[in-house]
Amino acid sequence: MVVKNQIKLVKSLQQKKYRNQHGMFVVEGAKSVSEFLGSDYKAEKVYATKENILDLDPSDIELVSHKEMEQMSGLHSPNSVLGVFQISATKPIDFEDWILALDDVRDPGNLGTIIRLCDWYGIKHLVCSEHTVDCYNPKVLQATMGSLTRVNAGYTDLESFLAKAEVPVYGTFMTGVSVYSEKLPKGGILVMGNEANGICKQVEALLTTKISIPQYGNQTTESLNVASATAVFLNEIRRI
Amino acid sequence: MVVKNQIKLVKSLQQKKYRNQHGMFVVEGAKSVSEFLGSDYKAEKVYATKENILDLDPSDIELVSHKEMEQMSGLHSPNSVLGVFQISATKPIDFEDWILALDDVRDPGNLGTIIRLCDWYGIKHLVCSEHTVDCYNPKVLQATMGSLTRVNAGYTDLESFLAKAEVPVYGTFMTGVSVYSEKLPKGGILVMGNEANGICKQVEALLTTKISIPQYGNQTTESLNVASATAVFLNEIRRI
Numbered sequence: 165m166v167v168k169n170q171i172k173l174v175k176s177l178q179q180k181k182y183r184n185q186h187g188m189f190v191v192e193g194a195k196s197v198s199e200f201l202g203s204d205y206k207a208e209k210v211y212a213t214k215e216n217i218l219d220l221d222p223s224d225i226e227l228v229s230h231k232e233m234e235q236m237s238g239l240h241s242p243n244s245v246l247g248v249f250q251i252s253a254t255k256p257i258d259f260e261d262w263i264l265a266l267d268d269v270r271d272p273g274n275l276g277t278i279i280r281l282c283d284w285y286g287i288k289h290l291v292c293s294e295h296t297v298d299c300y301n302p303k304v305l306q307a308t309m310g311s312l313t314r315v316n317a318g319y320t321d322l323e324s325f326l327a328k329a330e331v332p333v334y335g336t337f338m339t340g341v342s343v344y345s346e347k348l349p350k351g352g353i354l355v356m357g358n359e360a361n362g363i364c365k366q367v368e369a370l371l372t373t374k375i376s377i378p379q380y381g382n383q384t385t386e387s388l389n390v391a392s393a394t395a396v397f398l399n400e401i402r403r404i
Numbered sequence: 405m406v407v408k409n410q411i412k413l414v415k416s417l418q419q420k421k422y423r424n425q426h427g428m429f430v431v432e433g434a435k436s437v438s439e440f441l442g443s444d445y446k447a448e449k450v451y452a453t454k455e456n457i458l459d460l461d462p463s464d465i466e467l468v469s470h471k472e473m474e475q476m477s478g479l480h481s482p483n484s485v486l487g488v489f490q491i492s493a494t495k496p497i498d499f500e501d502w503i504l505a506l507d508d509v510r511d512p513g514n515l516g517t518i519i520r521l522c523d524w525y526g527i528k529h530l531v532c533s534e535h536t537v538d539c540y541n542p543k544v545l546q547a548t549m550g551s552l553t554r555v556n557a558g559y560t561d562l563e564s565f566l567a568k569a570e571v572p573v574y575g576t577f578m579t580g581v582s583v584y585s586e587k588l589p590k591g592g593i594l595v596m597g598n599e600a601n602g603i604c605k606q607v608e609a610l611l612t613t614k615i616s617i618p619q620y621g622n623q624t625t626e627s628l629n630v631a632s633a634t635a636v637f638l639n640e641i642r643r644i
Contacts, residue, residue, distance in 0.1 A: 239500070273513065277629050284628050286621030311626055344643050380642045381526030386551055388524050389517050395628070395635040401621045404585050 166211070166232050174211075174236040174248060180298045180358055187251045189300035192239060197247040199310030207250040211236065238302045251300060254318030257289045259331050261351050262401055265291040267322055267367050268358040269390055270299050276307020277391040278356070283311035285398040290315050291353075291365075293322035322355075326370040329353055333372045335363050336393060340374030343400045354401070356394050405449070406472050407464045414451075414476040414488060418462075420538045427491045429540035432479060437487040439550030448488040451476065457485055478542045491540060494558030497529045499571050502641050505531040507562055507607050508598040510629055512537050516547020518596070519629040523551035525638040530555050533562035533607075562595075566610040569593055571580050573612045575603050576633060582615030594641070596634050 176182035177190045188208055191200050194217055195261055201207055201220070212225045213233050233242045257263060264287050275297050282290055290299075297304060299317045326333055332352040353369065357363035363371075377388060377396050388396070416422035417430045428448055430438050441460070449487055452465045453473050469624055473482045497503060504527050508517055515537050522530055530539075537544060539557045566573055574593040595611065596601035603611075617628060617636050628636070 191599060277632060280629060281632055282616075283624060283626055284619055284632075286619075307629075311624075314624065330516045354553060377524075377639070379524055379526075384551075384554065386523055386549055388420055388635060389520060389547075392517055392521055392524075392631065392635040395632040396639045399617070399639060 166226065166228050166236075169210075170221070171232060171235045174246070175238075177248065178238045178302055180301065183300050184253065188248055189251055189305070190236075190302060191247045191249060191305055192237060192245070192302070193243040194245045195246045196305065196310045196324050199313050200247055203313035205252055205313060206250045208250055210247045211243065212246075213244045230382060255289075255318075257291070257317045259329070259351060260378055261289075261333075262287055263289045263291060263351075263353045264394070264398070265293075265322060265353050265355045266296045267293050267355055267363050268295045268361075269356065270295075270297050271308050271359055271390075272301045272303035274359065274389070274391045275299060275301075276304045277310070279304070279308040279315050279317065280311045280392050281391070281394055281398055282315045283308075287398060288314075288316055290317040290370045291322065292319045293358070294319055310388055323366050323370065326353065326355070326367065333370060334362060334375050335371040335373075336397060337362065337374040337376055338387060340376035342378045343375045344378065346373065348401055352376060354397055356397075358392055359390055405466050406466065406476075407434055409471060410449075411475045414486070417488065418478045419530075419568055420541065423491065423538070423540050428488055429491055430476075430478070430542060431487045431489060431545055432485070432542070433483040433629075434485045436545065436550045437485045439553050440489050443553035445492055446490045447552065450485065450487045453484045454488075455622070471474060479581055491553075495529075495556045497556075497571070497639040499591060503529045503531060503571075503591075503593045504634070504638070505533075505562060505566070505593050505595045506536045507533050507569070508535045508601075509596065510535075510537050511599055512541045512543035513547050514599065514629070514631045515539060516544045518634050519544070519555050519557065520551045521631070521634055521638055522555045523548075525572055525642045527556075527638060528556055530557040531562065531565055532557060532559045534559055535553055563606050563610065566593065566607065571637050573610060574615050575608060575611040575613075576637060577602065577614040577616055578627060580616035582618045583615045583637060584618065586613065586615055588641055590595070594637055596630055596637075599630055603620075 177188055183189050191197050210225050211228045213230055215222050236246055264282055335355040417428055423429050431437050450465050451468045453470055455462050476486055504522055575595045
Protein backbone atom coordinates (compact mmCIF):
# COMPACT_ATOMS: atom_id res chain seq x y z
CA MET A 165 0.00 0.00 0.00
CA VAL A 166 1.53 3.26 -1.15
CA VAL A 167 0.50 6.47 0.52
CA LYS A 168 -1.24 9.05 -1.67
CA ASN A 169 1.58 11.56 -1.29
CA GLN A 170 4.06 9.12 -2.76
CA ILE A 171 1.86 8.51 -5.78
CA LYS A 172 1.47 12.26 -6.23
CA LEU A 173 5.23 12.80 -5.99
CA VAL A 174 6.06 10.07 -8.52
CA LYS A 175 3.41 11.33 -10.93
CA SER A 176 4.72 14.89 -10.62
CA LEU A 177 8.15 13.73 -11.86
CA GLN A 178 6.65 13.49 -15.37
CA GLN A 179 7.20 17.26 -15.42
CA LYS A 180 10.62 18.90 -15.66
CA LYS A 181 9.76 21.53 -13.04
CA TYR A 182 9.18 18.86 -10.38
CA ARG A 183 12.13 16.72 -11.50
CA ASN A 184 14.40 19.71 -10.90
CA GLN A 185 12.65 20.64 -7.66
CA HIS A 186 13.03 17.13 -6.19
CA GLY A 187 16.24 16.15 -8.01
CA MET A 188 14.61 12.88 -9.07
CA PHE A 189 13.34 11.18 -12.20
CA VAL A 190 11.34 8.10 -13.14
CA VAL A 191 12.39 5.05 -15.16
CA GLU A 192 9.77 2.55 -16.34
CA GLY A 193 10.16 -1.07 -17.42
CA ALA A 194 12.12 -3.96 -15.92
CA LYS A 195 15.05 -3.83 -18.36
CA SER A 196 15.65 -0.09 -18.05
CA VAL A 197 15.18 -0.08 -14.25
CA SER A 198 17.64 -2.96 -14.02
CA GLU A 199 20.23 -1.01 -16.04
CA PHE A 200 19.83 2.08 -13.87
CA LEU A 201 20.14 -0.07 -10.70
CA GLY A 202 23.43 -1.45 -12.03
CA SER A 203 24.77 2.04 -12.80
CA ASP A 204 26.13 5.00 -10.81
CA TYR A 205 22.61 6.40 -10.43
CA LYS A 206 21.26 6.14 -6.88
CA ALA A 207 17.82 4.55 -6.60
CA GLU A 208 15.34 6.34 -4.41
CA LYS A 209 12.63 3.67 -4.68
CA VAL A 210 11.61 0.76 -6.89
CA TYR A 211 7.92 -0.09 -7.23
CA ALA A 212 6.71 -3.34 -8.74
CA THR A 213 3.39 -5.11 -9.21
CA LYS A 214 4.86 -8.54 -8.45
CA GLU A 215 7.67 -9.89 -6.31
CA ASN A 216 9.94 -12.02 -8.43
CA ILE A 217 11.20 -9.53 -10.89
CA LEU A 218 14.67 -8.58 -12.11
CA ASP A 219 17.59 -9.94 -10.16
CA LEU A 220 16.59 -7.73 -7.25
CA ASP A 221 16.38 -8.55 -3.57
CA PRO A 222 12.60 -8.55 -2.93
CA SER A 223 13.24 -6.45 0.20
CA ASP A 224 14.39 -3.56 -2.05
CA ILE A 225 11.10 -3.53 -3.94
CA GLU A 226 7.92 -1.91 -2.77
CA LEU A 227 4.94 -3.95 -3.96
CA VAL A 228 2.07 -1.93 -5.40
CA SER A 229 -1.29 -2.79 -6.91
CA HIS A 230 -1.93 -2.44 -10.65
CA LYS A 231 -4.14 0.52 -9.87
CA GLU A 232 -1.39 2.28 -7.91
CA MET A 233 1.08 1.60 -10.71
CA GLU A 234 -1.34 3.12 -13.19
CA GLN A 235 -1.62 6.21 -11.01
CA MET A 236 2.17 6.65 -10.85
CA SER A 237 3.00 5.76 -14.44
CA GLY A 238 3.21 8.14 -17.36
CA LEU A 239 2.43 5.32 -19.81
CA HIS A 240 -0.91 4.27 -21.27
CA SER A 241 -0.09 0.63 -20.50
CA PRO A 242 2.18 0.72 -17.43
CA ASN A 243 4.97 -1.82 -17.00
CA SER A 244 5.31 -4.02 -13.93
CA VAL A 245 8.30 -2.04 -12.60
CA LEU A 246 8.89 1.67 -12.01
CA GLY A 247 12.02 3.11 -10.45
CA VAL A 248 12.61 6.55 -8.97
CA PHE A 249 16.26 7.63 -9.22
CA GLN A 250 18.28 10.65 -8.15
CA ILE A 251 19.50 13.05 -10.81
CA SER A 252 23.29 12.87 -10.53
CA ALA A 253 25.84 15.61 -11.05
CA THR A 254 27.51 15.54 -14.48
CA LYS A 255 31.11 14.31 -14.66
CA PRO A 256 34.09 16.36 -15.88
CA ILE A 257 34.53 16.23 -19.65
CA ASP A 258 37.41 14.40 -21.30
CA PHE A 259 38.53 16.41 -24.34
CA GLU A 260 40.81 13.66 -25.67
CA ASP A 261 37.95 11.86 -27.40
CA TRP A 262 34.98 13.07 -29.46
CA ILE A 263 32.21 14.97 -27.69
CA LEU A 264 28.72 15.43 -29.08
CA ALA A 265 27.02 18.81 -28.58
CA LEU A 266 23.36 19.58 -29.27
CA ASP A 267 22.11 23.04 -30.18
CA ASP A 268 18.44 23.03 -29.10
CA VAL A 269 17.33 19.55 -30.15
CA ARG A 270 13.68 19.64 -29.05
CA ASP A 271 12.11 16.30 -29.88
CA PRO A 272 12.29 13.73 -27.03
CA GLY A 273 12.40 10.81 -29.48
CA ASN A 274 15.35 12.38 -31.30
CA LEU A 275 17.28 13.00 -28.07
CA GLY A 276 16.57 9.44 -26.91
CA THR A 277 17.83 8.02 -30.20
CA ILE A 278 20.91 10.27 -30.05
CA ILE A 279 21.77 9.10 -26.51
CA ARG A 280 21.42 5.48 -27.70
CA LEU A 281 23.76 6.30 -30.62
CA CYS A 282 26.32 7.85 -28.23
CA ASP A 283 26.22 4.63 -26.23
CA TRP A 284 26.69 2.47 -29.34
CA TYR A 285 29.56 4.55 -30.69
CA GLY A 286 31.26 5.02 -27.31
CA ILE A 287 30.70 8.79 -27.11
CA LYS A 288 30.99 9.39 -23.36
CA HIS A 289 30.02 13.07 -23.16
CA LEU A 290 26.90 14.75 -24.50
CA VAL A 291 26.80 18.52 -24.04
CA CYS A 292 23.30 19.98 -24.48
CA SER A 293 22.34 23.63 -24.91
CA GLU A 294 19.98 24.89 -22.24
CA HIS A 295 16.96 24.69 -24.56
CA THR A 296 17.60 21.10 -25.60
CA VAL A 297 14.86 18.78 -24.30
CA ASP A 298 15.50 17.38 -20.79
CA CYS A 299 17.29 14.01 -20.87
CA TYR A 300 15.19 12.84 -17.90
CA ASN A 301 11.98 13.50 -19.85
CA PRO A 302 10.02 10.18 -19.74
CA LYS A 303 9.78 10.03 -23.55
CA VAL A 304 13.54 10.46 -23.85
CA LEU A 305 14.14 7.68 -21.32
CA GLN A 306 11.65 5.50 -23.20
CA ALA A 307 13.71 5.90 -26.39
CA THR A 308 17.16 5.52 -24.77
CA MET A 309 16.54 2.03 -23.38
CA GLY A 310 18.98 2.45 -20.47
CA SER A 311 21.77 3.97 -22.58
CA LEU A 312 21.71 7.13 -20.46
CA THR A 313 23.49 5.15 -17.72
CA ARG A 314 26.58 5.06 -19.96
CA VAL A 315 26.49 8.59 -21.39
CA ASN A 316 27.36 11.70 -19.36
CA ALA A 317 24.69 14.17 -20.48
CA GLY A 318 24.76 17.73 -19.17
CA TYR A 319 23.17 21.11 -19.89
CA THR A 320 25.15 24.30 -20.27
CA ASP A 321 25.43 27.58 -22.15
CA LEU A 322 26.64 26.08 -25.43
CA GLU A 323 28.22 29.31 -26.70
CA SER A 324 30.43 29.75 -23.60
CA PHE A 325 31.31 26.05 -23.69
CA LEU A 326 32.41 26.17 -27.34
CA ALA A 327 34.16 29.53 -26.93
CA LYS A 328 36.40 28.00 -24.22
CA ALA A 329 37.02 24.69 -26.00
CA GLU A 330 40.59 24.15 -27.24
CA VAL A 331 39.70 21.34 -29.67
CA PRO A 332 38.33 21.55 -33.23
CA VAL A 333 34.58 22.18 -33.39
CA TYR A 334 32.65 20.61 -36.29
CA GLY A 335 29.15 21.73 -37.15
CA THR A 336 26.79 19.95 -39.51
CA PHE A 337 25.44 21.99 -42.42
CA MET A 338 23.78 21.08 -45.73
CA THR A 339 26.47 23.16 -47.44
CA GLY A 340 29.50 21.94 -45.46
CA VAL A 341 32.45 19.95 -46.84
CA SER A 342 31.75 16.25 -47.37
CA VAL A 343 32.31 14.13 -44.27
CA TYR A 344 33.67 11.46 -46.66
CA SER A 345 36.58 13.64 -47.78
CA GLU A 346 37.30 15.46 -44.50
CA LYS A 347 40.10 13.84 -42.50
CA LEU A 348 38.61 13.78 -39.03
CA PRO A 349 40.93 14.09 -36.00
CA LYS A 350 40.98 11.66 -33.05
CA GLY A 351 39.01 14.06 -30.91
CA GLY A 352 36.89 17.16 -31.21
CA ILE A 353 33.38 18.44 -30.75
CA LEU A 354 30.58 17.62 -33.17
CA VAL A 355 27.61 20.02 -33.01
CA MET A 356 24.17 18.95 -34.26
CA GLY A 357 21.47 21.60 -34.68
CA ASN A 358 17.80 22.12 -34.00
CA GLU A 359 15.21 20.10 -35.99
CA ALA A 360 13.72 23.09 -37.80
CA ASN A 361 16.47 25.72 -37.80
CA GLY A 362 19.74 23.81 -37.64
CA ILE A 363 22.69 25.42 -35.86
CA CYS A 364 22.08 29.01 -34.68
CA LYS A 365 24.19 31.97 -35.90
CA GLN A 366 25.99 32.43 -32.56
CA VAL A 367 27.11 28.79 -32.48
CA GLU A 368 27.94 28.83 -36.20
CA ALA A 369 30.42 31.66 -35.52
CA LEU A 370 32.33 29.38 -33.12
CA LEU A 371 32.84 26.46 -35.51
CA THR A 372 36.20 25.37 -36.89
CA THR A 373 34.71 23.43 -39.82
CA LYS A 374 31.29 22.91 -41.40
CA ILE A 375 30.68 19.36 -42.59
CA SER A 376 27.84 17.64 -44.42
CA ILE A 377 26.59 14.25 -45.54
CA PRO A 378 26.49 14.24 -49.35
CA GLN A 379 23.06 13.50 -50.80
CA TYR A 380 23.12 10.68 -53.33
CA GLY A 381 21.82 11.35 -56.83
CA ASN A 382 19.40 14.20 -57.47
CA GLN A 383 19.22 16.94 -54.88
CA THR A 384 15.84 17.27 -53.24
CA THR A 385 14.58 19.89 -50.85
CA GLU A 386 14.71 17.43 -47.98
CA SER A 387 17.27 17.16 -45.22
CA LEU A 388 18.00 14.20 -42.99
CA ASN A 389 16.32 13.96 -39.60
CA VAL A 390 18.77 15.06 -36.86
CA ALA A 391 18.92 11.58 -35.30
CA SER A 392 19.62 9.93 -38.70
CA ALA A 393 22.33 12.51 -39.42
CA THR A 394 23.87 11.89 -35.98
CA ALA A 395 23.96 8.15 -36.74
CA VAL A 396 25.87 8.78 -39.96
CA PHE A 397 28.31 11.32 -38.50
CA LEU A 398 29.14 9.16 -35.46
CA ASN A 399 29.62 6.18 -37.78
CA GLU A 400 32.01 8.25 -39.91
CA ILE A 401 33.94 9.29 -36.77
CA ARG A 402 34.28 5.73 -35.53
CA ARG A 403 34.59 3.65 -38.71
CA ILE A 404 37.97 2.15 -39.48
CA MET B 405 -18.88 24.79 -46.91
CA VAL B 406 -18.04 21.12 -46.95
CA VAL B 407 -20.80 18.57 -46.70
CA LYS B 408 -20.81 16.32 -43.66
CA ASN B 409 -20.21 13.20 -45.72
CA GLN B 410 -16.97 14.63 -47.10
CA ILE B 411 -15.69 15.40 -43.61
CA LYS B 412 -16.61 11.90 -42.51
CA LEU B 413 -14.80 10.36 -45.50
CA VAL B 414 -11.62 12.38 -44.98
CA LYS B 415 -11.60 11.59 -41.26
CA SER B 416 -12.08 7.88 -41.99
CA LEU B 417 -8.86 7.86 -44.04
CA GLN B 418 -6.93 8.03 -40.76
CA GLN B 419 -7.62 4.28 -40.65
CA LYS B 420 -5.94 1.74 -42.92
CA LYS B 421 -9.19 -0.16 -43.50
CA TYR B 422 -10.87 2.89 -45.05
CA ARG B 423 -7.73 3.95 -46.95
CA ASN B 424 -7.75 0.57 -48.66
CA GLN B 425 -11.51 0.62 -49.18
CA HIS B 426 -11.47 4.04 -50.85
CA GLY B 427 -7.96 3.84 -52.37
CA MET B 428 -7.15 7.24 -50.91
CA PHE B 429 -4.96 8.79 -48.23
CA VAL B 430 -4.51 12.14 -46.51
CA VAL B 431 -1.49 14.46 -46.52
CA GLU B 432 -1.36 17.40 -44.11
CA GLY B 433 0.70 20.58 -44.23
CA ALA B 434 1.45 22.99 -47.08
CA LYS B 435 4.97 21.73 -47.84
CA SER B 436 4.01 18.05 -47.99
CA VAL B 437 0.79 18.69 -49.95
CA SER B 438 2.81 20.77 -52.40
CA GLU B 439 5.30 17.92 -52.91
CA PHE B 440 2.50 15.40 -53.52
CA LEU B 441 0.84 17.79 -55.98
CA GLY B 442 4.10 18.00 -57.90
CA SER B 443 4.48 14.21 -58.00
CA ASP B 444 2.89 11.30 -59.87
CA TYR B 445 0.21 10.99 -57.18
CA LYS B 446 -3.21 12.10 -58.34
CA ALA B 447 -4.94 14.62 -56.07
CA GLU B 448 -8.55 13.92 -55.23
CA LYS B 449 -9.13 17.17 -53.33
CA VAL B 450 -7.17 19.91 -51.58
CA TYR B 451 -8.77 21.69 -48.63
CA ALA B 452 -7.36 24.91 -47.21
CA THR B 453 -8.40 27.45 -44.59
CA LYS B 454 -7.17 30.40 -46.66
CA GLU B 455 -6.87 31.21 -50.35
CA ASN B 456 -3.35 32.32 -51.10
CA ILE B 457 -1.43 29.24 -50.23
CA LEU B 458 1.22 27.20 -52.04
CA ASP B 459 1.74 27.94 -55.69
CA LEU B 460 -1.70 26.56 -56.38
CA ASP B 461 -4.45 27.89 -58.58
CA PRO B 462 -7.09 29.04 -56.06
CA SER B 463 -9.74 27.31 -58.18
CA ASP B 464 -8.17 23.93 -57.31
CA ILE B 465 -8.56 24.55 -53.60
CA GLU B 466 -11.73 24.04 -51.62
CA LEU B 467 -11.90 26.63 -48.86
CA VAL B 468 -12.98 25.32 -45.47
CA SER B 469 -13.46 26.85 -42.04
CA HIS B 470 -11.00 26.18 -39.20
CA LYS B 471 -13.68 24.10 -37.55
CA GLU B 472 -14.14 21.93 -40.65
CA MET B 473 -10.35 21.52 -40.95
CA GLU B 474 -10.24 20.39 -37.32
CA GLN B 475 -12.95 17.82 -38.03
CA MET B 476 -11.07 16.38 -41.01
CA SER B 477 -7.55 16.50 -39.56
CA GLY B 478 -5.81 13.77 -37.61
CA LEU B 479 -3.57 16.32 -35.88
CA HIS B 480 -4.04 18.05 -32.55
CA SER B 481 -3.17 21.38 -34.16
CA PRO B 482 -4.30 21.11 -37.80
CA ASN B 483 -2.35 22.80 -40.58
CA SER B 484 -3.93 25.22 -43.03
CA VAL B 485 -3.81 22.68 -45.88
CA LEU B 486 -4.99 19.09 -46.19
CA GLY B 487 -4.81 17.06 -49.38
CA VAL B 488 -6.59 13.83 -50.30
CA PHE B 489 -4.64 11.74 -52.81
CA GLN B 490 -5.18 8.47 -54.63
CA ILE B 491 -3.10 5.48 -53.61
CA SER B 492 -1.12 4.64 -56.74
CA ALA B 493 -0.03 1.28 -58.04
CA THR B 494 3.60 0.39 -57.24
CA LYS B 495 6.11 0.54 -60.08
CA PRO B 496 8.16 -2.40 -61.38
CA ILE B 497 11.37 -2.93 -59.42
CA ASP B 498 14.80 -2.21 -60.91
CA PHE B 499 17.23 -4.85 -59.63
CA GLU B 500 20.32 -3.05 -60.98
CA ASP B 501 20.56 -0.79 -57.94
CA TRP B 502 20.14 -1.38 -54.20
CA ILE B 503 16.66 -2.18 -52.87
CA LEU B 504 15.66 -1.84 -49.23
CA ALA B 505 13.35 -4.51 -47.77
CA LEU B 506 11.62 -4.31 -44.39
CA ASP B 507 10.66 -7.39 -42.39
CA ASP B 508 7.77 -6.23 -40.18
CA VAL B 509 8.90 -2.74 -39.17
CA ARG B 510 5.97 -1.67 -37.00
CA ASP B 511 6.65 1.83 -35.72
CA PRO B 512 5.26 4.62 -37.98
CA GLY B 513 8.04 7.02 -36.94
CA ASN B 514 10.67 4.45 -37.91
CA LEU B 515 9.08 3.79 -41.32
CA GLY B 516 8.77 7.53 -41.94
CA THR B 517 12.43 8.07 -41.11
CA ILE B 518 13.43 5.10 -43.29
CA ILE B 519 11.49 6.45 -46.30
CA ARG B 520 13.22 9.83 -45.79
CA LEU B 521 16.58 8.00 -45.70
CA CYS B 522 15.74 6.15 -48.94
CA ASP B 523 15.04 9.51 -50.55
CA TRP B 524 18.32 11.01 -49.28
CA TYR B 525 20.40 8.05 -50.40
CA GLY B 526 18.60 7.60 -53.72
CA ILE B 527 17.08 4.20 -52.90
CA LYS B 528 14.18 4.05 -55.36
CA HIS B 529 12.46 0.87 -54.21
CA LEU B 530 11.26 -0.06 -50.73
CA VAL B 531 9.78 -3.55 -50.41
CA CYS B 532 7.76 -4.03 -47.23
CA SER B 533 6.54 -7.29 -45.71
CA GLU B 534 2.78 -7.49 -45.34
CA HIS B 535 2.93 -6.77 -41.59
CA THR B 536 5.08 -3.67 -41.97
CA VAL B 537 3.17 -0.54 -40.94
CA ASP B 538 1.21 1.11 -43.79
CA CYS B 539 3.22 3.81 -45.60
CA TYR B 540 0.04 5.90 -45.94
CA ASN B 541 -0.44 5.90 -42.17
CA PRO B 542 -0.70 9.62 -41.16
CA LYS B 543 2.16 9.30 -38.65
CA VAL B 544 4.40 7.80 -41.34
CA LEU B 545 3.55 10.63 -43.73
CA GLN B 546 4.21 13.14 -40.94
CA ALA B 547 7.74 11.73 -40.52
CA THR B 548 8.54 11.38 -44.26
CA MET B 549 8.07 15.07 -45.12
CA GLY B 550 7.08 14.37 -48.73
CA SER B 551 9.86 11.88 -49.41
CA LEU B 552 7.31 9.18 -50.24
CA THR B 553 6.74 10.96 -53.55
CA ARG B 554 10.24 9.87 -54.61
CA VAL B 555 10.31 6.33 -53.17
CA ASN B 556 8.37 3.42 -54.67
CA ALA B 557 7.04 1.66 -51.56
CA GLY B 558 5.09 -1.58 -51.91
CA TYR B 559 3.80 -4.44 -49.80
CA THR B 560 4.33 -8.08 -50.64
CA ASP B 561 5.04 -11.53 -49.26
CA LEU B 562 8.68 -10.89 -48.39
CA GLU B 563 9.66 -14.56 -48.38
CA SER B 564 8.39 -15.16 -51.94
CA PHE B 565 9.98 -11.91 -53.09
CA LEU B 566 13.39 -12.84 -51.68
CA ALA B 567 13.14 -16.45 -52.83
CA LYS B 568 12.72 -15.28 -56.43
CA ALA B 569 15.38 -12.53 -56.29
CA GLU B 570 18.50 -13.17 -58.37
CA VAL B 571 20.68 -10.58 -56.61
CA PRO B 572 22.61 -10.91 -53.31
CA VAL B 573 20.44 -10.48 -50.21
CA TYR B 574 22.03 -8.84 -47.16
CA GLY B 575 20.42 -9.05 -43.74
CA THR B 576 21.42 -7.03 -40.71
CA PHE B 577 22.35 -9.00 -37.60
CA MET B 578 24.23 -8.14 -34.40
CA THR B 579 26.50 -11.08 -35.14
CA GLY B 580 27.03 -10.51 -38.88
CA VAL B 581 30.31 -9.62 -40.59
CA SER B 582 31.35 -5.98 -40.24
CA VAL B 583 29.87 -3.69 -42.88
CA TYR B 584 33.23 -1.86 -42.82
CA SER B 585 35.13 -4.91 -44.09
CA GLU B 586 32.48 -6.38 -46.42
CA LYS B 587 32.95 -5.36 -50.04
CA LEU B 588 29.43 -4.39 -51.05
CA PRO B 589 28.30 -4.91 -54.66
CA LYS B 590 26.71 -2.21 -56.83
CA GLY B 591 23.28 -3.65 -56.31
CA GLY B 592 21.45 -6.03 -54.03
CA ILE B 593 18.74 -6.22 -51.42
CA LEU B 594 19.28 -5.00 -47.87
CA VAL B 595 16.81 -6.43 -45.33
CA MET B 596 16.14 -4.63 -42.04
CA GLY B 597 14.21 -6.47 -39.31
CA ASN B 598 11.44 -5.84 -36.81
CA GLU B 599 12.11 -3.47 -33.87
CA ALA B 600 11.83 -6.16 -31.19
CA ASN B 601 12.66 -9.42 -32.96
CA GLY B 602 14.91 -8.48 -35.86
CA ILE B 603 14.72 -10.59 -39.02
CA CYS B 604 12.48 -13.68 -38.77
CA LYS B 605 13.80 -17.24 -39.25
CA GLN B 606 12.10 -17.72 -42.63
CA VAL B 607 13.68 -14.56 -44.06
CA GLU B 608 17.03 -15.34 -42.41
CA ALA B 609 17.12 -18.62 -44.36
CA LEU B 610 16.96 -16.66 -47.64
CA LEU B 611 19.92 -14.35 -46.96
CA THR B 612 23.19 -14.45 -48.89
CA THR B 613 25.18 -12.60 -46.20
CA LYS B 614 24.60 -11.37 -42.64
CA ILE B 615 26.17 -7.98 -41.94
CA SER B 616 26.47 -5.81 -38.84
CA ILE B 617 27.56 -2.38 -37.65
CA PRO B 618 30.46 -2.88 -35.22
CA GLN B 619 29.85 -1.42 -31.76
CA TYR B 620 32.64 0.91 -30.65
CA GLY B 621 34.43 0.12 -27.40
CA ASN B 622 32.80 -2.00 -24.72
CA GLN B 623 29.94 -4.19 -25.80
CA THR B 624 26.64 -3.35 -24.14
CA THR B 625 23.33 -5.17 -24.28
CA GLU B 626 21.86 -2.46 -26.47
CA SER B 627 21.25 -2.53 -30.19
CA LEU B 628 20.74 0.39 -32.54
CA ASN B 629 17.23 1.55 -33.34
CA VAL B 630 16.18 0.20 -36.79
CA ALA B 631 16.02 3.68 -38.35
CA SER B 632 19.51 4.58 -37.02
CA ALA B 633 20.88 1.29 -38.32
CA THR B 634 19.26 1.92 -41.73
CA ALA B 635 20.92 5.36 -41.83
CA VAL B 636 24.34 3.80 -41.25
CA PHE B 637 23.88 0.90 -43.72
CA LEU B 638 22.59 3.14 -46.51
CA ASN B 639 25.48 5.51 -45.88
CA GLU B 640 27.91 2.59 -46.14
CA ILE B 641 26.28 1.48 -49.41
CA ARG B 642 26.50 4.96 -50.93
CA ARG B 643 29.72 6.41 -49.47
CA ILE B 644 32.64 6.78 -51.84
